[in-house]
Amino acid sequence: MKLGAYLDRRRAEVNGALETLLPRPEGPAARLLETMRYAVFSGGKRIRPVLALAACEAFGGCVEDVLAPAAALELVHTYSLIHDDLPAMDDDDLRRGRPTAHKAFGEAEAILAGDALLTLAFEVLATRPAGAAMAARRAEAVALVARRAGYSGMVGGQLADLEAGRKPPAEAPLEWIHRHKTGALLSASVEIGALHAGAAAGDRAAMARYGEAVGLAFQIADDLLDRTASAEALGKTPGKDEKSGKATYPALLGLDASRREADRLVALALACIPVTVKEPAFLDALARYAVDRTH
Amino acid sequence: MKLGAYLDRRRAEVNGALETLLPRPEGPAARLLETMRYAVFSGGKRIRPVLALAACEAFGGCVEDVLAPAAALELVHTYSLIHDDLPAMDDDDLRRGRPTAHKAFGEAEAILAGDALLTLAFEVLATRPAGAAMAARRAEAVALVARRAGYSGMVGGQLADLEAGRKPPAEAPLEWIHRHKTGALLSASVEIGALHAGAAAGDRAAMARYGEAVGLAFQIADDLLDRTASAEALGKTPGKDEKSGKATYPALLGLDASRREADRLVALALACIPVTVKEPAFLDALARYAVDRTH
Numbered sequence: 322m323k324l325g326a327y328l329d330r331r332r333a334e335v336n337g338a339l340e341t342l343l344p345r346p347e348g349p350a351a352r353l354l355e356t357m358r359y360a361v362f363s364g365g366k367r368i369r370p371v372l373a374l375a376a377c378e379a380f381g382g383c384v385e386d387v388l389a390p391a392a393a394l395e396l397v398h399t400y401s402l403i404h405d406d407l408p409a410m411d412d413d414d415l416r417r418g419r420p421t422a423h424k425a426f427g428e429a430e431a432i433l434a435g436d437a438l439l440t441l442a443f444e445v446l447a448t449r450p451a452g453a454a455m456a457a458r459r460a461e462a463v464a465l466v467a468r469r470a471g472y473s474g475m476v477g478g479q480l481a482d483l484e485a486g487r488k489p490p491a492e493a494p495l496e497w498i499h500r501h502k503t504g505a506l507l508s509a510s511v512e513i514g515a516l517h518a519g520a521a522a523g524d525r526a527a528m529a530r531y532g533e534a535v536g537l538a539f540q541i542a543d544d545l546l547d548r549t550a551s552a553e554a555l556g557k558t559p560g561k562d563e564k565s566g567k568a569t570y571p572a573l574l575g576l577d578a579s580r581r582e583a584d585r586l587v588a589l590a591l592a593c594i595p596v597t598v599k600e601p602a603f604l605d606a607l608a609r610y611a612v613d614r615t616h
Numbered sequence: 617m618k619l620g621a622y623l624d625r626r627r628a629e630v631n632g633a634l635e636t637l638l639p640r641p642e643g644p645a646a647r648l649l650e651t652m653r654y655a656v657f658s659g660g661k662r663i664r665p666v667l668a669l670a671a672c673e674a675f676g677g678c679v680e681d682v683l684a685p686a687a688a689l690e691l692v693h694t695y696s697l698i699h700d701d702l703p704a705m706d707d708d709d710l711r712r713g714r715p716t717a718h719k720a721f722g723e724a725e726a727i728l729a730g731d732a733l734l735t736l737a738f739e740v741l742a743t744r745p746a747g748a749a750m751a752a753r754r755a756e757a758v759a760l761v762a763r764r765a766g767y768s769g770m771v772g773g774q775l776a777d778l779e780a781g782r783k784p785p786a787e788a789p790l791e792w793i794h795r796h797k798t799g800a801l802l803s804a805s806v807e808i809g810a811l812h813a814g815a816a817a818g819d820r821a822a823m824a825r826y827g828e829a830v831g832l833a834f835q836i837a838d839d840l841l842d843r844t845a846s847a848e849a850l851g852k853t854p855g856k857d858e859k860s861g862k863a864t865y866p867a868l869l870g871l872d873a874s875r876r877e878a879d880r881l882v883a884l885a886l887a888c889i890p891v892t893v894k895e896p897a898f899l900d901a902l903a904r905y906a907v908d909r910t911h
Contacts, residue, residue, distance in 0.1 A: 349792055350772035352779065357767065404731060409723035428704035432727065433775045436699060436734065437767040443738040444762030447755045457751035460742045463758050467739030472652065472732040477645035480728045484647065497644055 324606040328371060334384075335370040336362075338392035342445060356426040356434035357441075361399050363417050368539070368607075369394040369507060373514035375603040376528055379594075382518020389449035390462055390517060394510045396442035397470055401506070403435040405479060442466070450517065462513055469509035478502030485568045495568050499540045500533060507536030511604075524595045531604070534590035538611040541583040544569040545576065545615045583612045619901040623666060629679075630665040631657075633687035637740060651721040651729035652736075656694050658712050663834070663902075664689040664802060668809035670898040671823055674889075677813020684744035685757055685812060689805045691737035692765055696801070698730040700774060737761070745812065757808055764804035773797030780863045790863050794835045795828060802831030806899075819890045826899070829885035833906040836878040839864040840871065840910045878907045 322330075339361055346354035370391035377387040406413040406421040407428065414424050423431035446462045468474060478501025485498060511532035515525045547562045548571050562569050570579040590608040594601050617625075634656055641649035665686035672682040701708040701716040702723065709719050718726035741757045763769060773796025780793060806827035810820045842857045843866050857864050865874040885903040889896050 349776045349789055349796075350767050353767050353772055353775045400731075404727055407724075407727065409727060429702075429778050430775065432699055432702065432704060433771050436695075436730075437771040439731065439734060440762050440766035440771065444759055444766060447742070447758035447762065453752060456755045457748060459755040460751045460758070463742035463755070464739055467735050467742060471735035471739060472645050472648050476728050476732040476735065477648055480648045480725065481644045483724050494644055501644075 324603070324610060327603055327606070328610075331371045331374050332367045334374070334388060335367045335392055335395065338370075338388045339395060342389065342392055342396070342441065352426070352430060353433055353437055356422055356430045357438055359425060360403050360422045360434060361396065361438070363419060365395065365399070365417065367395055369398050369510040372507060372510040372532065372535070372607060375607055376511040376514025377518045378514075379598045379600050379604050380515050380518035380520040380524065381599060382514070382520075386450040386455075387514055387517045389445050390513050391510070393442040393445040393449075394466070394506065394513065396438045396445070397466065397475075398506060400435040400438040400442070401470075401475060401479070403431050403438070407431060410479075410483060439470075446513075455517075458516055462516060465512055465516065466506075466509050469505040469512075474501055474505035474509075475503075478505065482568075486565065488568075495570065495573060496537075498568070499537050503540040504533040504536035507539065508532035511535075524597060527593050527595045531590045531593035531608070534586045534593065535608050535611050538583045538586040538590065538608070541570045541579055541586070542612050542615045544571050545579055545583070547571075548576065549615070580612075580615065583615070587612055619898070619905060622898055622901070623905075626666045626669050627662045629669070629683060630662045630687055630690065633665075633683045634690060637684065637687055637691070637736065647721070647725060648728055648732055651717055651725045652733055654720060655698050655717045655729060656691065656733070658714055660690065660694070660712065662690055664693050664805040667802060667805040667827065667830070667902060670902055671806040671809030672813045673809075674893045674895050674899050675810050675813035675815040675819065676894060677809070677815075681745040681750075682809055682812045684740050685808050686805070688737040688740040688744075689761070689801065689808065691733045691740070692761065692770075693801060695730040695733040695737070696765075696770060696774070698726050698733070702726060705774075705778065734765075741808075750812075753811055757811060760807055760811065761801075761804050764800040764807075769796055769800035769804075770798075773800065777863075781860065783863075790865065790868060791832075793863070794832050798835040799828040799831035802834065803827035806830075819892060822888050822890045826885045826888035826903070829881045829888065830903050830906050833878045833881040833885065833903070836865045836874055836881070837907050837910045839866050840874055840878070842866075843871065844910070875907075875910065878910070882907055 343358050343361060344354060346358065373387055373391035373394055374384055378384055402416065403422045405411050406416055407423055413421050415421065422434060443463055446466060447459050470476065478498050481494065482498045482502055508529045511528045512525055515528045544562060570582060587608050591605060594604050638653050638656060639649060641653065668682055668686035668689055669679055673679055697711065698717045700706050701711055702718055708716050710716065717729060738758055741761055742754055765771065773793050776789065777793045777797055803824045806823045807820055810823045839857060865877060882903050886900060889899050
């Protein structure tokens, strides 16, 4: 199967899982659920869940078992986007070609929808896959995602990124920021897939490094696209990072060196895939996909 | 032991647990940790953790085992206060006599500190108490708190409360709001204590009803104090609810009927304590404490 067809199939499965996790908006929490659904169903690439599914498959696990936990990673990602877009943070009006959640529903609604998505993600990770035999893995999955998403991971990276915006780009700890803001949750995604497939601790650690490298490559590719793609292709205003003086690899190293760094990270990711993996094809293709978008 | 001495002892234990859960602010996430610690160590009453410890004790559980999960409930409570105080929400400048987190550190810092506290709470619930034998209970604890704190619980209640502020008080689904905004997390607190003490499902359900009734009584008592207490006693500006036309029991029923409703809820809570509980004294005293503050 080609990567495109694989992505389409996996995304449809993930969207189905997300549909069942997010109830129809009704009752006193209707507006909250509406805001949550608006942000989740906005045409995201579903990279994190697809990575979880591909990692599970690569280690011979049951993809059905990891579908809900994989969807939970998209809930975490969506919450982080909603909060990042807020006026007090990146202050973005557009996301994927549509008004951001706070523009469409209001700021209080957006803050609370983010909070509720993060909370729901942990509920899902703690309850799926069901069964007493899986309880230890579920508890471990919660701990793993919490560590990668919290102050020592994604949220820490987000604040460091905001603080960096107040300094000259050259002084920003750029790799640290990317590693935490983007790398941590991508790393958690492949780890969740490997965990529920019963992969050994060493293989899971190797997959965490794979995920982190893919995450960094994705971030650099996104920053490159911000410089080179059209508004239509991006679904948001291009050149915003450059205008705001934001610390990015293109700003720091230039376009060519940034492309070389992204390519190096993809090579690193490929080299991290353990030789014990029986089906590395899609892990391989997904890593390449991170930067192919920019070529 | 008198309730005052019991509260002092338990609070000291909870504060010790919170100290170990929140690292000293250093490194790139220093400002985030500083904001988190500022909000957590601001003289809160620690009602939720104390309820968890008292419930654990009442069912003959090991208090030491439930100390970290109990502290996690205070992290969830603190995150909810930080986000509630934001300009887009209740827009409060003072909390417990000090500037609110966004006033002291900035709005982005406050949003992210709330996010990080919620995330840390789930990490703690998923990892403590340690040991393979406790894994199923840990996963259940995460699911339980997530359900009570999410869109069908606390966050749902918070948005309904904000929406109610835009309507005449009489039309607000006041009991629904209190039950979700305040009752849900107090209920989760006693359930966590009972769960880790190994209480039977029926007893845990009864304790959930106890916690919800205590939560509603606390909320009514707080709203009464907002009408009758001094700024010094409250640590914030009194009469704010009345001025803003906020839907509260005192606004809806008047002071006397609100006091009677709070007393009724305390009696209900006391009647929910299962007869199998060997040490009901502090569960009993904590329920009474909810309204004694207003007499």
